[in-house]
Amino acid sequence: MDFPKLPPHDGPVLSVVDMHTGGEPLRIIISGYPTVQGDTVLAKRRYVRDHLDHLRKLLMFEPRGHYDMYGALLVESEIPEADLGVLFMHNEGYSTMCGHAVIALGRFAIDYGLVKTPTSPETQINIHCPCGLVKAFVEYSNGKTGAVKFHSVPAFAFVTDVKITVPGYGEITVDISYGGALYAFVNAEIFGLDVNKSQTRDLVDAATAVTNAVKAQVKLYHPVSEDLAFLYGTILTDGKDDFSDEPTANVCVFADAQVDRSPTGSGVTARIALQYHKGLIGLHKTRSFKSGTTGTIFTGKAIQETKCGEFSAVVVEVAGHAYYSGITSFTLENEDTLKNGFLLR
Numbered sequence: 001m002d003f004p005k006l007p008p009h010d011g012p013v014l015s016v017v018d019m020h021t022g023g024e025p026l027r028i029i030i031s032g033y034p035t036v037q038g039d040t041v042l043a044k045r046r047y048v049r050d051h052l053d054h055l056r057k058l059l060m061f062e063p064r065g066h067y068d069m070y071g072a073l074l075v076e077s078e079i080p081e082a083d084l085g086v087l088f089m090h091n092e093g094y095s096t097m098c099g100h101a102v103i104a105l106g107r108f109a110i111d112y113g114l115v116k117t118p119t120s121p122e123t124q125i126n127i128h129c130p131c132g133l134v135k136a137f138v139e140y141s142n143g144k145t146g147a148v149k150f151h152s153v154p155a156f157a158f159v160t161d162v163k164i165t166v167p168g169y170g171e172i173t174v175d176i177s178y179g180g181a182l183y184a185f186v187n188a189e190i191f192g193l194d195v196n197k198s199q200t201r202d203l204v205d206a207a208t209a210v211t212n213a214v215k216a217q218v219k220l221y222h223p224v225s226e227d228l229a230f231l232y233g234t235i236l237t238d239g240k241d242d243f244s245d246e247p248t249a250n251v252c253v254f255a256d257a258q259v260d261r262s263p264t265g266s267g268v269t270a271r272i273a274l275q276y277h278k279g280l281i282g283l284h285k286t287r288s289f290k291s292g293t294t295g296t297i298f299t300g301k302a303i304q305e306t307k308c309g310e311f312s313a314v315v316v317e318v319a320g321h322a323y324y325s326g327i328t329s330f331t332l333e334n335e336d337t338l339k340n341g342f343l344l345r
């Protein structure tokens with residue numbers, strides 16, 4: 001049998017490379033997408049949301065994906081120093097930052113020849129994410145790519161100790177911090193939960209209740225663009241924010257109750273900005289962050305003070321590993337009643 005051979009199909013063939021970073025999937029679209037219009041990466045993000053959302057559903061939803069699938073679409077960047085631009089997609093729409101994707105894309109950009117000749121021991125790749133320019137540094141030796149670290153956009157504590165009322169749980173106190181996207185942070189213990197041991201469904205329910213309450217009760221804002229001023233999710237933690245050589249665990253529930261399998265690159269960025277703001281961690285102090293779901297680790301450190309509008313901010317470096325898991329071409333048939341995808345929880 002000739003293989004691979006495309007099956008009977010109608011319409012576009014969408015080809016992807018699948019990777020994962022700390023267990024969190026990344027489906028990188030390599031062909032089949034129409035040209036994305038828009039003068040800026042943020043404008044392109046609005047364009048895919050308004051005109052190409054059926055393709056996100058095709059690739060993220062079942063039967064080709066699943067509730068917690070995550071994707072990346074490479075686009076042209078308007079910033080001269082960017083090597084590539086990227087849009088991120090998930091079960092609800094399009095995010096503004098994704099650290100686990102940046103870690104995977106760093107390797108992918110070299111392995112698939114998207115950037116200039118790589119240099120050893122490390123190659124810098126500038127990735128223009130919707131939140132801004134993120135610098136990835138990819139280990140490279142003997143022709144092989146390895147671990148990746150990245151320097152994210154300025155990260156800052158947006159508000160600390162804000163009281164919100166969460167239906168079913170009462171009044172609780174949360175912090176909100178920005179690491180390319182805005183997250184609410186809460187110690188899972190206040191819900192009687194343990195991020196390492198509790199049922200994922202219980203963690204999702206508590207985090208989703210917090211997300212909904214923050215969205216309803218806290219006015220969010222970002223100095224650079226209105227497009228960045230939304231709550232992406234809630235990160236439940238083990239509360240171990242005092243500096244230690246021991247890892248601290250968290251679980252990130254983002255978009256529509258989607259669960260990150262990794263420690264969450266943008267979440268680690270935001271969490272370090274929060275810890276720095278509270279005086280719990282100094283510059284160049286490396287902390288390990290563990291995913292409560294899979295036990296995988298990212299490390300992170302604040303490397304420089306900076307500003308984001310009126311907010312005192314830090315540049316955070318996050319490091320992790322990504323791996324390839326396959327390459328696929330997706331098709332559809334017009335008579336398939338489920339061709340547009342569906343989600344099951």
Ligand SMILES: O=C(O)[C@H]1NCC[C@@H]1O
Pocket residue numbers: 024070095097098099100101252254260262263264265266267
């Ligand atoms: O690592 C991250 O930053 C992402 N992972 C899924 C949710 C976030 O976008």
